Amino acid sequence: MNHVLITGGAGFIGSNFIxxxxxxxxxxxxxxxxxxxYAGNKDNLKSVEDNSQYQFIHGDxxxxxxxxxxxxxxxxxxxxxxxxxxxxxxxxxxxxxxLNTNVVGTGILLEAVRKFWxxxxxxxxxxxxxxxxxxxxxxxxxxxxxxxxxxYSPNSPYSASKAASDHLVRAYHHTYGIPITxxxxxxxxxxxxxxxxxxxLIIMNCLRGKSLPVYGDGQQxxxxxxxxxxxxxxxxxxxxxxxxxxxxIGGENQPSNLEIIHQITGLLxxxxxxxxxxxxxxxxxxxQDRPGHDRRYAMEISRIQNELGWSPKHNxxxxxxxxxxxxxxxxxxxxxxxxxxxFSTWINNNYSNxxxx
Ligand code: NAD
Ligand code: DAU
Numbered sequence: 001m002n003h004v005l006i007t008g009g010a011g012f013i014g015s016n017f018i019x020x021x022x023x024x025x026x027x028x029x030x031x032x033x034x035x036x037x038y039a040g041n042k043d044n045l046k047s048v049e050d051n052s053q054y055q056f057i058h059g060d061x062x063x064x065x066x067x068x069x070x071x072x073x074x075x076x077x078x079x080x081x082x083x084x085x086x087x088x089x090x091x092x093x094x095x096x097x098x099l100n101t102n103v104v105g106t107g108i109l110l111e112a113v114r115k116f117w118x119x120x121x122x123x124x125x126x127x128x129x130x131x132x133x134x135x136x137x138x139x140x141x142x143x144x145x146x147x148x149x150x151x152y153s154p155n156s157p158y159s160a161s162k163a164a165s166d167h168l169v170r171a172y173h174h175t176y177g178i179p180i181t182x183x184x185x186x187x188x189x190x191x192x193x194x195x196x197x198x199x200x201l202i203i204m205n206c207l208r209g210k211s212l213p214v215y216g217d218g219q220q221x222x223x224x225x226x227x228x229x230x231x232x233x234x235x236x237x238x239x240x241x242x243x244x245x246x247x248x249i250g251g252e253n254q255p256s257n258l259e260i261i262h263q264i265t266g267l268l269x270x271x272x273x274x275x276x277x278x279x280x281x282x283x284x285x286x287x288q289d290r291p292g293h294d295r296r297y298a299m300e301i302s303r304i305q306n307e308l309g310w311s312p313k314h315n316x317x318x319x320x321x322x323x324x325x326x327x328x329x330x331x332x333x334x335x336x337x338x339x340x341x342x343f344s345t346w347i348n349n350n351y352s353n354x355x356x357x
Pocket of ligand 1: 007008009010011012013014033034035036037038039040041059060061062081082083084085086087101105130131132133162184185186187188189194
């Protein structure tokens with residue numbers, strides 16, 4: 001791996017991955033192709049924008065001539081595809097953009113890669129696709145975790161579009177021989193996560209004295225992984241993973257959403273003893289559930305542990321504390337996003353008709 005094309009690198013996980021690559025692999029050339037949708041933010045990479053290792057290109061993975069020219073110009077040997085529409089609630093309100101980016105966009109990106117790769121007849125090339133545990137559907141309490149052989153059973157337009165993109169990536173390997181790997185990861189949290197997602201939304205609303213919207217009974221279960229651990233897992237797969245293989249990644253925890261929210265409110269009570277909103281748990285409000293809401297996700301991560309020696313380094317308590325502290329010390333970053341009209345429009349769309357249980 002020498003010349004890496006990261007797609008969607010101005011988003012949450014992609015920007016963390018770029019920071020991690022610059023820290024751990026100072027000899028790499030890193031090209032970041034990002035469309036800068038509402039979720040893309042160049043500020044996430046401000047501290048590295050002048051670094052000679054790094055270059056940003058504003059553009060769409062669905063622009064095949066652009067992608068082909070980037071692959072050719074920089075003689076890319078590794079593509080890591082983070083670019084996607086990523087928020088389940090937005091996919092319920094407007095699914096088509098999810099099909100455009102996650103399915104068609106991934107397909108066009110693969111076509112550009114196929115053309116470039118087959119003209120080079122190069123060895124050592126890799127296309128790595130970032131996917132999600134949500135493609136496997138929902139587990140009941142007590143059911144065993146998903147593993148690499150679990151059947152795909154996506155339930156939301158988001159997860160269906162990610163499932164379709166996974167199938168395309170696999171098919172390009174099977175049919176054309178493109179050297180691919182896929183990783184399916186659980187819920188990430190940490191620095192630079194857009195404040196539409198549960199953990200940053202709860203922190204942000206606590207700081208503003210706004211209600212903390214809990215969908216349904218709040219007993220849905222997610223497996224949470226600190227984003228730096230996800231980045232390290234991807235790096236292991238790129239450097240040591242087996243071509244054609246899928247790796248599941250997760251944090252091996254099973255808190256309910258309500259437990260996560262109580263951990264955050266507890267941390268804020270401790271870190272902000274003079275807050276007028278303390279105890280922050282008093283802001284909790286049960287609201288109408290997400291349609292088709294998956295009840296539980298859990299991942300069996302023994303393949304990546306045994307074959308690649310990766311395990312999460314952060315547990316939920318340490319990761320949540322680091323995350324809350326990061327948001328407290330980066331309130332300007334949050335304010336710049338939430339002050340945009342598009343953000344308040346989204347909050348109104350998603351929450352104004354949910355009422356309270
Ligand atoms: P994000 O929404 O924060 O960032 C997505 C990025 O992709 C943004 O910078 C956006 O501008 C860019 N983008 C969107 N459409 C594009 C296009 N057509 N061309 C180029 N760039 C485009 O998402 P995230 O949370 O960082 O997720 C990144 C990837 O990881 C996604 O593929 C997602 O499905 C997957 N994933 C996310 C999680 C999670 O918990 N966030 C967990 C597992 C997997
Ligand atoms: O599981 C991996 C997935 O995790 C990724 O593929 C997605 O890109 C990512 O967005 C995330 O999806 P979720 O739907 O699990 O994340 P979200 O933060 O939106 O919600 C987490 C849980 O919290 C979920 O059960 C819904 C609930 N929730 C969410 C919001 C925004 C609430 O109860 N209230 C809320 O206001």
